[in-house]
Amino acid sequence: MSTADLAAAAVTTPATSTAPPSGGRTARIPAPLLCVVAMFTVQLGIALSKPLFGQLGVGGATFLRISFAAVLLLALTRPRLRGRSRRDLGATALLGAVSAGMTLLFAGAVDRLPMGTAATIEFLGPLAVALAFSRRLPHLLWALLAAGGVALLTLLGEGGGEHGGGLDPVGLLCAFGAAACYAGYILLTDKVGAAFQGFQGLAVSMAFGAVLLAPIGLGGAWSGLSGAESPWLLLLASAGVALLLPVIPYALEMTALRRMPQRVFSVLVSLEPAVSALIGLLVLGQLLGAVQLAGIACVVLASLGATLTSRH
DSSP, rough: HHHHHHTTTTTOOOGGGGOOOOOGOOOOOOOHHHHHHHHHHHHHHHHHHHHHHHHHHHHHHHHHHHHHHHHHHHHOOOOOOOTOHHHHHHHHHHHHHHHHHHHHHHHHHHSSSSSSHHHHHHHHHHHHHHHHHHOHHHHHHHHHHHHHHIIIIIOOOOOOOOOOOOOHHHHHHHHHHHHHHHHHHHHHHHHHHHOTTTTTTHHHHHHHHHHHHHHHHHHHHHHHHSSSSOOHHHHHHHHHHHIIIIHHHHHHHHHHHSOOHHHHHHHHTTTEEEHHHHHHHHHHOOOHHHHHHHHHHHHHHHHHHHHTTOOO
Protein backbone atom coordinates (compact mmCIF):
# COMPACT_ATOMS: atom_id res chain seq x y z
CA MET A 1 0.00 0.00 0.00
CA SER A 2 1.44 3.34 -1.02
CA THR A 3 1.77 6.36 1.23
CA ALA A 4 -0.90 8.14 -0.76
CA ASP A 5 -3.30 5.23 -0.36
CA LEU A 6 -2.51 5.10 3.34
CA ALA A 7 -3.10 8.81 3.78
CA ALA A 8 -6.41 8.61 1.96
CA ALA A 9 -7.57 6.15 4.58
CA ALA A 10 -5.47 7.43 7.45
CA VAL A 11 -8.32 7.38 9.91
CA THR A 12 -7.73 3.64 10.11
CA THR A 13 -5.20 1.83 12.20
CA PRO A 14 -2.70 1.16 9.43
CA ALA A 15 -0.56 -1.90 8.80
CA THR A 16 -2.51 -3.95 6.34
CA SER A 17 0.74 -5.25 4.96
CA THR A 18 1.79 -6.57 8.37
CA ALA A 19 -1.24 -8.77 8.79
CA PRO A 20 -0.92 -12.51 8.48
CA PRO A 21 -3.47 -14.40 6.45
CA SER A 22 -6.69 -14.81 8.34
CA GLY A 23 -7.92 -18.27 9.10
CA GLY A 24 -9.09 -20.60 11.80
CA ARG A 25 -11.97 -19.64 13.99
CA THR A 26 -11.66 -15.91 13.26
CA ALA A 27 -12.45 -16.62 9.60
CA ARG A 28 -16.03 -17.39 10.63
CA ILE A 29 -16.44 -14.09 12.47
CA PRO A 30 -17.62 -11.13 10.33
CA ALA A 31 -14.78 -8.69 9.78
CA PRO A 32 -16.79 -5.63 10.95
CA LEU A 33 -17.48 -7.43 14.22
CA LEU A 34 -13.75 -8.02 14.70
CA CYS A 35 -13.18 -4.30 14.21
CA VAL A 36 -15.87 -3.31 16.71
CA VAL A 37 -14.54 -5.79 19.29
CA ALA A 38 -11.05 -4.37 18.78
CA MET A 39 -12.28 -0.82 19.44
CA PHE A 40 -14.03 -1.80 22.64
CA THR A 41 -11.00 -3.83 23.73
CA VAL A 42 -8.69 -0.86 23.21
CA GLN A 43 -10.88 1.48 25.21
CA LEU A 44 -11.46 -1.10 27.95
CA GLY A 45 -7.71 -1.57 28.22
CA ILE A 46 -7.27 2.18 28.58
CA ALA A 47 -9.96 2.41 31.25
CA LEU A 48 -8.48 -0.50 33.23
CA SER A 49 -5.02 1.06 33.00
CA LYS A 50 -6.09 4.14 34.90
CA PRO A 51 -6.34 2.46 38.36
CA LEU A 52 -2.73 1.29 37.90
CA PHE A 53 -1.51 4.88 37.61
CA GLY A 54 -2.00 5.45 41.32
CA GLN A 55 0.23 2.50 42.24
CA LEU A 56 2.82 2.56 39.46
CA GLY A 57 2.58 6.08 38.12
CA VAL A 58 1.74 6.87 34.51
CA GLY A 59 5.29 6.11 33.36
CA GLY A 60 5.59 2.89 35.36
CA ALA A 61 2.25 1.48 34.25
CA THR A 62 2.95 2.35 30.61
CA PHE A 63 6.44 0.82 30.75
CA LEU A 64 5.15 -2.46 32.18
CA ARG A 65 2.30 -2.66 29.67
CA ILE A 66 4.57 -2.06 26.66
CA SER A 67 7.23 -4.42 28.04
CA PHE A 68 4.77 -7.27 28.52
CA ALA A 69 3.38 -6.70 25.03
CA ALA A 70 6.90 -6.67 23.54
CA VAL A 71 7.93 -9.89 25.28
CA LEU A 72 4.79 -11.68 24.15
CA LEU A 73 5.05 -10.48 20.54
CA LEU A 74 8.76 -11.31 20.35
CA ALA A 75 8.10 -14.81 21.66
CA LEU A 76 5.31 -15.37 19.15
CA THR A 77 6.97 -13.90 16.06
CA ARG A 78 10.71 -14.48 16.66
CA PRO A 79 11.73 -11.74 14.22
CA ARG A 80 15.01 -11.95 12.34
CA LEU A 81 17.06 -8.75 12.11
CA ARG A 82 20.03 -10.20 10.23
CA GLY A 83 20.15 -8.94 6.66
CA ARG A 84 17.82 -6.00 7.28
CA SER A 85 18.85 -2.69 5.74
CA ARG A 86 19.68 0.30 7.90
CA ARG A 87 16.69 2.08 6.44
CA ASP A 88 14.32 -0.68 7.55
CA LEU A 89 15.85 -0.85 11.02
CA GLY A 90 15.78 2.93 11.30
CA ALA A 91 12.11 3.07 10.35
CA THR A 92 11.36 0.35 12.90
CA ALA A 93 13.24 2.25 15.60
CA LEU A 94 11.35 5.44 14.77
CA LEU A 95 8.07 3.54 14.86
CA GLY A 96 8.98 2.26 18.32
CA ALA A 97 9.77 5.81 19.43
CA VAL A 98 6.49 7.33 18.24
CA SER A 99 4.54 4.33 19.55
CA ALA A 100 6.11 4.75 22.97
CA GLY A 101 5.47 8.48 22.89
CA MET A 102 1.87 8.01 21.80
CA THR A 103 1.21 5.45 24.53
CA LEU A 104 2.87 7.45 27.29
CA LEU A 105 1.33 10.79 26.33
CA PHE A 106 -2.13 9.33 25.91
CA ALA A 107 -1.86 7.68 29.32
CA GLY A 108 -0.93 11.07 30.75
CA ALA A 109 -3.94 12.61 29.03
CA VAL A 110 -6.33 9.93 30.31
CA ASP A 111 -4.95 10.44 33.82
CA ARG A 112 -6.00 14.11 33.71
CA LEU A 113 -8.91 14.27 31.24
CA PRO A 114 -12.13 12.35 30.59
CA MET A 115 -11.46 9.41 28.29
CA GLY A 116 -13.78 10.65 25.55
CA THR A 117 -12.08 14.04 25.45
CA ALA A 118 -8.56 12.57 25.39
CA ALA A 119 -9.44 10.04 22.68
CA THR A 120 -11.10 12.69 20.51
CA ILE A 121 -8.08 14.99 20.61
CA GLU A 122 -5.70 12.09 19.93
CA PHE A 123 -7.83 11.10 16.95
CA LEU A 124 -6.86 14.40 15.30
CA GLY A 125 -3.56 12.71 14.40
CA PRO A 126 -4.90 10.27 11.80
CA LEU A 127 -7.55 12.74 10.69
CA ALA A 128 -4.87 15.39 10.07
CA VAL A 129 -2.82 12.97 7.96
CA ALA A 130 -5.87 12.07 5.89
CA LEU A 131 -6.74 15.71 5.29
CA ALA A 132 -3.13 16.77 4.64
CA PHE A 133 -2.74 14.28 1.82
CA SER A 134 -6.08 15.20 0.31
CA ARG A 135 -6.14 18.00 -2.24
CA ARG A 136 -9.90 18.14 -2.47
CA LEU A 137 -11.61 21.37 -1.44
CA PRO A 138 -14.51 19.67 0.43
CA HIS A 139 -12.01 18.25 2.90
CA LEU A 140 -11.34 21.77 4.12
CA LEU A 141 -14.89 21.74 5.49
CA TRP A 142 -14.20 18.51 7.38
CA ALA A 143 -11.04 20.05 8.82
CA LEU A 144 -13.00 23.09 9.99
CA LEU A 145 -15.67 20.85 11.51
CA ALA A 146 -13.01 18.88 13.41
CA ALA A 147 -11.40 22.13 14.58
CA GLY A 148 -14.78 23.32 15.80
CA GLY A 149 -15.26 20.10 17.72
CA VAL A 150 -11.88 20.45 19.43
CA ALA A 151 -12.69 24.08 20.25
CA LEU A 152 -15.89 22.95 21.95
CA LEU A 153 -13.96 20.34 23.93
CA THR A 154 -11.03 22.50 24.98
CA LEU A 155 -12.49 25.97 25.33
CA LEU A 156 -16.02 25.33 26.51
CA GLY A 157 -15.88 21.79 27.87
CA GLU A 158 -15.61 21.17 31.59
CA GLY A 159 -13.05 18.98 33.32
CA GLY A 160 -13.79 15.56 34.64
CA GLY A 161 -12.81 16.18 38.24
CA GLU A 162 -15.03 16.19 41.29
CA HIS A 163 -15.44 19.96 41.20
CA GLY A 164 -15.72 20.40 37.45
CA GLY A 165 -13.89 23.42 36.13
CA GLY A 166 -11.76 23.79 33.05
CA LEU A 167 -9.77 21.03 31.42
CA ASP A 168 -6.31 20.32 32.81
CA PRO A 169 -3.75 22.13 30.59
CA VAL A 170 -1.10 19.43 31.09
CA GLY A 171 -3.64 16.79 30.09
CA LEU A 172 -4.47 18.77 26.96
CA LEU A 173 -0.79 19.07 26.03
CA CYS A 174 -0.40 15.31 26.49
CA ALA A 175 -3.44 14.64 24.28
CA PHE A 176 -2.20 16.89 21.47
CA GLY A 177 1.26 15.35 21.79
CA ALA A 178 -0.30 11.90 21.48
CA ALA A 179 -2.12 13.08 18.34
CA ALA A 180 1.19 14.17 16.78
CA CYS A 181 2.75 10.81 17.61
CA TYR A 182 -0.30 9.06 16.18
CA ALA A 183 0.28 10.82 12.86
CA GLY A 184 3.89 9.65 12.83
CA TYR A 185 2.78 6.16 13.74
CA ILE A 186 0.52 6.04 10.69
CA LEU A 187 3.21 7.08 8.24
CA LEU A 188 5.89 4.81 9.70
CA THR A 189 3.72 1.71 10.02
CA ASP A 190 3.30 1.63 6.25
CA LYS A 191 7.08 1.42 5.77
CA VAL A 192 7.68 -1.10 8.54
CA GLY A 193 4.78 -3.24 7.39
CA ALA A 194 6.31 -3.48 3.93
CA ALA A 195 9.68 -4.57 5.33
CA PHE A 196 8.58 -7.26 7.78
CA GLN A 197 6.25 -10.22 7.59
CA GLY A 198 3.33 -10.83 9.90
CA PHE A 199 3.67 -9.11 13.28
CA GLN A 200 7.49 -9.10 13.26
CA GLY A 201 7.82 -5.39 12.64
CA LEU A 202 5.30 -4.63 15.36
CA ALA A 203 7.22 -6.86 17.80
CA VAL A 204 10.57 -5.20 17.09
CA SER A 205 9.17 -1.69 17.30
CA MET A 206 7.37 -2.53 20.56
CA ALA A 207 10.62 -3.84 22.05
CA PHE A 208 12.46 -0.69 21.03
CA GLY A 209 9.68 1.41 22.54
CA ALA A 210 9.98 -0.48 25.82
CA VAL A 211 13.72 0.27 25.91
CA LEU A 212 13.03 3.96 25.35
CA LEU A 213 10.44 4.01 28.12
CA ALA A 214 12.73 2.30 30.64
CA PRO A 215 14.45 5.51 31.90
CA ILE A 216 11.03 7.11 32.39
CA GLY A 217 9.02 4.22 33.79
CA LEU A 218 11.39 1.69 35.33
CA GLY A 219 11.82 3.64 38.57
CA GLY A 220 8.10 4.15 39.05
CA ALA A 221 7.36 0.52 38.23
CA TRP A 222 9.99 -0.75 40.68
CA SER A 223 8.82 1.61 43.42
CA GLY A 224 5.19 0.65 42.93
CA LEU A 225 5.87 -3.07 42.85
CA SER A 226 8.20 -3.02 45.86
CA GLY A 227 5.68 -1.05 47.88
CA ALA A 228 2.63 -3.10 46.90
CA GLU A 229 1.10 -5.67 49.23
CA SER A 230 0.75 -8.13 46.35
CA PRO A 231 3.36 -7.26 43.70
CA TRP A 232 2.61 -10.42 41.71
CA LEU A 233 -1.05 -9.46 41.43
CA LEU A 234 0.00 -6.01 40.26
CA LEU A 235 2.27 -7.59 37.64
CA LEU A 236 -0.54 -9.89 36.57
CA ALA A 237 -2.89 -6.92 36.22
CA SER A 238 -0.32 -5.12 34.07
CA ALA A 239 0.09 -8.18 31.87
CA GLY A 240 -3.68 -8.48 31.49
CA VAL A 241 -3.95 -4.85 30.42
CA ALA A 242 -1.15 -5.45 27.90
CA LEU A 243 -3.28 -8.15 26.29
CA LEU A 244 -6.23 -5.78 26.07
CA LEU A 245 -3.99 -3.07 24.65
CA PRO A 246 -2.17 -3.52 22.31
CA VAL A 247 -1.86 -7.27 21.62
CA ILE A 248 -5.45 -8.44 21.09
CA PRO A 249 -6.88 -5.36 19.32
CA TYR A 250 -3.89 -5.09 16.97
CA ALA A 251 -4.34 -8.72 15.95
CA LEU A 252 -8.09 -8.28 15.47
CA GLU A 253 -7.70 -5.09 13.45
CA MET A 254 -5.03 -6.55 11.21
CA THR A 255 -7.18 -9.62 10.60
CA ALA A 256 -10.20 -7.44 9.82
CA LEU A 257 -8.21 -5.34 7.36
CA ARG A 258 -7.39 -8.46 5.37
CA ARG A 259 -11.07 -9.25 4.85
CA MET A 260 -12.91 -5.97 4.41
CA PRO A 261 -12.63 -2.83 2.25
CA GLN A 262 -10.43 -0.22 3.88
CA ARG A 263 -13.15 2.42 3.51
CA VAL A 264 -15.55 0.30 5.58
CA PHE A 265 -12.85 -0.17 8.19
CA SER A 266 -12.25 3.59 8.23
CA VAL A 267 -15.93 4.30 8.82
CA LEU A 268 -16.02 1.90 11.76
CA VAL A 269 -12.83 3.27 13.34
CA SER A 270 -14.20 6.79 13.00
CA LEU A 271 -16.56 5.89 15.83
CA GLU A 272 -13.71 5.28 18.29
CA PRO A 273 -13.98 8.64 20.14
CA ALA A 274 -17.64 7.87 20.82
CA VAL A 275 -16.75 4.35 22.00
CA SER A 276 -14.14 5.87 24.31
CA ALA A 277 -16.72 8.22 25.82
CA LEU A 278 -19.10 5.28 26.35
CA ILE A 279 -16.43 3.12 28.07
CA GLY A 280 -15.40 6.09 30.20
CA LEU A 281 -18.99 6.40 31.37
CA LEU A 282 -19.58 2.70 31.99
CA VAL A 283 -16.23 1.79 33.58
CA LEU A 284 -14.99 5.02 35.15
CA GLY A 285 -18.30 6.85 35.67
CA GLN A 286 -17.17 9.83 33.57
CA LEU A 287 -20.32 11.69 32.63
CA LEU A 288 -19.72 14.19 29.84
CA GLY A 289 -21.68 17.38 29.37
CA ALA A 290 -23.65 18.44 26.31
CA VAL A 291 -20.83 20.67 25.03
CA GLN A 292 -18.28 17.84 25.28
CA LEU A 293 -20.60 15.40 23.54
CA ALA A 294 -21.17 17.95 20.77
CA GLY A 295 -17.42 18.35 20.34
CA ILE A 296 -16.92 14.58 20.08
CA ALA A 297 -19.78 14.38 17.57
CA CYS A 298 -18.14 17.05 15.39
CA VAL A 299 -14.85 15.13 15.23
CA VAL A 300 -16.64 11.83 14.51
CA LEU A 301 -18.67 13.44 11.72
CA ALA A 302 -15.54 15.08 10.28
CA SER A 303 -13.80 11.70 10.24
CA LEU A 304 -16.77 10.00 8.62
CA GLY A 305 -17.07 12.76 6.03
CA ALA A 306 -13.37 12.67 5.17
CA THR A 307 -13.51 8.88 4.82
CA LEU A 308 -16.63 8.72 2.67
CA THR A 309 -15.45 11.47 0.32
CA SER A 310 -11.92 10.11 -0.11
CA ARG A 311 -10.83 8.64 -3.40
CA HIS A 312 -9.55 5.09 -3.05
